[in-house]
Amino acid sequence: xxxxxxxxxxxxxxxxxxxxxxxxxxxxxxxxxxxxxxxxxxxxxxxxxxxxxxxxxxxxxxxxxxxxxxxxxxxxxxxxxxxxxxxxxxxxx
Numbered sequence: 001x002x003x004x005x006x007x008x009x010x011x012x013x014x015x016x017x018x019x020x021x022x023x024x025x026x027x028x029x030x031x032x033x034x035x036x037x038x039x040x041x042x043x044x045x046x047x048x049x050x051x052x053x054x055x056x057x058x059x060x061x062x063x064x065x066x067x068x069x070x071x072x073x074x075x076x077x078x079x080x081x082x083x084x085x086x087x088x089x090x091x092x093x
Contacts (some may be wrong), residue, residue: 006070008024008060009061012053013053015049017047028048036080043076061087
């Protein structure tokens, strides 16, 4: 898997959340990502998932979200939901 950063959008490849898109909000150890979508996985309780079970879709999903995550600012669940919705809308068209 290519290197992912905070703010990247990934697709879950396995588990009960298979085929769902998430933002990478953090890292744990070297093989785990912390994922949130703002709806089923809020940013306060991110999903811990192995890198090999995710596919990098977009290196920087949303500049605003990536900048906030990098600087340590608070990102709301609503921000994540809106950014994912906009991303999916752009990808379908």
